[in-house]
Amino acid sequence: MRKDLFHDLYVTYSRQVYSYLLGRTGGSKDVGADLLQDVFMRIWNRMEALERIPEDQRIYWIFSVASNRVKDYYRKSSNQRHAEEQLRDRNKGGGGPTEDLSQLLSGRERYRELESAIGALPEELRCILLMKVVGGMNSSRIGEALEMPAGTVRYKISQARALLAGRLGLSETKLAATERSNSNG
Amino acid sequence: MDDELMDLKFPAEADDQLNRLLAKWALQVQLSLQEEEELYDRIFVIADDLGYDWWRQLGEGFSFQTLNVFPAFVFRNI
Numbered sequence: 001m002r003k004d005l006f007h008d009l010y011v012t013y014s015r016q017v018y019s020y021l022l023g024r025t026g027g028s029k030d031v032g033a034d035l036l037q038d039v040f041m042r043i044w045n046r047m048e049a050l051e052r053i054p055e056d057q058r059i060y061w062i063f064s065v066a067s068n069r070v071k072d073y074y075r076k077s078s079n080q081r082h083a084e085e086q087l088r089d090r091n092k093g094g095g096g097p098t099e100d101l102s103q104l105l106s107g108r109e110r111y112r113e114l115e116s117a118i119g120a121l122p123e124e125l126r127c128i129l130l131m132k133v134v135g136g137m138n139s140s141r142i143g144e145a146l147e148m149p150a151g152t153v154r155y156k157i158s159q160a161r162a163l164l165a166g167r168l169g170l171s172e173t174k175l176a177a178t179e180r181s182n183s184n185g
Numbered sequence: 186m187d188d189e190l191m192d193l194k195f196p197a198e199a200d201d202q203l204n205r206l207l208a209k210w211a212l213q214v215q216l217s218l219q220e221e222e223e224l225y226d227r228i229f230v231i232a233d234d235l236g237y238d239w240w241r242q243l244g245e246g247f248s249f250q251t252l253n254v255f256p257a258f259v260f261r262n263i
Contacts (some may be wrong), residue, residue: 018216029214036216037224044232114210134211134257161203162195168206170199 002047009050010040012126016145017066019135024070026119035073039066063145068102117167125160132157 017039022032041048042065053061112179118126131137139153146153164170216224 007225014225015215015223022214029216032214033216033220033224035228038227041228041232044228081218110206111213112209116205118210133207134215158194161200164207165195165199165203168203170195 001053001176004050006040006047007030007103009043012029013059013062016131016135016137016141017062017139019130019133020063020066020145021070021132022134024123025073026068026126031073035066035069039069042069059141059144060147094144113168114164117164120167121160121163125163127155128153129160129164 014036017031018036021035021039022029025031025035039062043062046065050058050061118129121129128142128146132139133140137145139150139157142148142151142153
């Protein structure tokens with residue numbers, strides 16, 4: 001019975017939690033998978049507590065477990081700043097906004113650029129964007145998981161997309177331009 | 186917030202390109218069904234073994250010296 005409930009939770013939430021972990025830790029599939037396993041082991045060990053939580057509140061509890069696991073990950077492994085510095089270094093060699101748009105979707109290099117650009121996003125924006133893109137969650141669902149109004153989620157998704165588009169040279173939004181001028185001093 | 190959202194808008198063509206790029210990238214980083222199933226099975230292999238908390242404490246460098254968890258003979262010859 002408990003195992004059936006756990007299986008249902010896994011089927012419903014594993015992809016969503018994975019996308020959250022991916023977003024929080026910078027986009028490494030291996031790290032995301034390891035953390036996902038840990039999160040669901042913690043959930044399995046706390047099923048008694050989870051059964052007492054009303055169904056509509058379980059999503060927040062599950063993402064709280066995931067959030068705590070990410071904190072442990074940062075504490076134990078190389079710290080977050082170090083990881084972000086690495087991602088920024090990788091991003092430095094990426095193509096600039098003058099790149100030919102006709103080549104946008106071709107080749108692995110473009111994916112690496114995208115990956116670097118995603119990795120260089122502020123953690124919160126990256127996390128929310130990946131919950132939508134990888135986790136397939138809509139704004140309301142993300143809002144429930146993170147206890148955030150859906151409108152705020154939508155705005156942050158727009159922010160993340162604008163920053164990505166700017167970094168990939170897809171468009172020159174005001175936000176990207178502001179960020180670029182700030183980083184240039 | 187509406188004004189700010191307007192600031193973030195960019196051309197429809199670029200919007201579509203970004204959508205396609207993100208969708209293709211997402212396919213690469215998503216776990217396959219097989220990976221998800223293997224991960225699920227592993228949870229029970231570990232959970233049925235010594236118990237998750239035991240492994241977690243071990244992994245976090247939990248000091249066993251403060252607990253009397255080993256029989257005395259383990260330390261007799263040290």
